[in-house]
Amino acid sequence: MVVKAEGSPSKARWKEKVVKAEEALPSTPRGEGKVVKAKASPSRAWQEGKEKKAEETADREEESEEELEQGDEDDVEEYENWNYFPGLGVELGNNGIILVLFETPSGFALFSYDGVKLLLPGAIEHIWTDFVKCDIAETICWLKAFEAFEDKASAIDPNTGVNEQLAKMIRCCIKPDQKLAVGSHEYKEIIEKTMKISCLHDSTVMEVMWGLKNCMHHLVPAELTKDDRPLMSEGMKRVLDKYHFIYKPEIINDRIIEVACVVYNYDCCVEKHSESLREAGKHLKNISGINSEGWSLFKLATALKMVCYPEDHLLAGHRQIFSEDELKKLLQNAPEYKDKLKPKAVKLVYEDIVWALGIRNKWLGQLPRYLKEAEEAYEAKQVMSQVILED
Secondary structure: OOOOOOOOHHHHHHOOOOOOOHHOOOOOOOOOOOOOOOOOOHHHHHHHHHOOHHHHHHHHHHHOOOOEEEEOOOOOOOOHHHHHHHHHHHHHHHHHHEEEEOOOOEEEEEEEEOOHHHHHHHHHHHHHHHHHHHHHHHHOOOEEEEOOOOOHHHHOOOOOOOOOHHHHHHHHOOOOOOOOOOOOHHHHHHHHHHHHHOEEOOOOHHHHHHHHOHHHHHHOOOOOOOOOOOOOOOOHHHHHHHHHOOOOHHHHOOOHHHHHHHHHHHHHHOOHHHHHHHHHHHHHHHHHHOOOOOOHHHHHHHHHOOOOOOOOOOOOHHHHHOOOHEEEEEEEEOOHHHOOOOHHHHHHHHHHHHHHHHHHHHHHHHHHHHHHHHOOOOOHHHHHHHHHHHH
């Protein structure tokens, strides 16, 4: 018997924009001249971010995402369209909402999921972060059905195809133009051949599968079989590799997952300003003869802040990132930038970047210790297991 899930979301909820990095992270006060410290717990950071008032966040983001070019308004915020792309939705069918066939230890579950997320730039880096916290995961994927199988191995077989039990479960939930995401290429071939249903399977789909397994006992409460969940996703691996950490995948634990996610999300808080900052940075070359190509966004934002507010005191150490020649040119030419940039927008972007990097760097600095502790705990467990086997 198929267990149907109640309370599936409406189309309006499907099109609701996903809360981006700032909204999913701590609501820490920001101010010029201050590096704001993060709370002591990444879990606390997530919770505080959820409770932050939407009005406060929207007001600040609206100001900070103004086009830095004078008189050239940007109608679309870079990070705002994370969830709903009508063109991609049409490409997928069913307004972009796909069905996901998820294999559990005792059977199969079916979820509705916003398939547009699979097609967005940087999808493989982002998808895993939606499943770090189960209460967030349940807002982006919705259980449609779950069924336990006495003989799960025969449910999808290369020789016999999809058995009647699973086929009925899928047909009961899938819509005529809806695509089905599956956990293996073999499943894709079998289902497409025997059921004539268009299936999806690639590395981004596997990030969703990792997430579902990470939150399995929360998202599929009827699944009673205990199973060691996978602790390393490709997206998280890319975050750790970006900062050149040396680790064994088997040592990864919940704390490392949460901290890596916080680091990634605060990196996103910085990167969202990339396009507008790079465009505004062209004035540095035209006016001061300074080539900002290859500069970090932090250095670029600091330079623009200096020419807009040359009399302001920068945070300790921020001026040291420039050469003496660069500092001299920026300060001498500051009046020439008056009609080229919007000082208020520049200032807000600079403050956002300082705020985000301050918190990102705090948690990034904790990761080596967490990785070392996890490795020591893993090695101790291995030694203990070996001793038990020898006895």
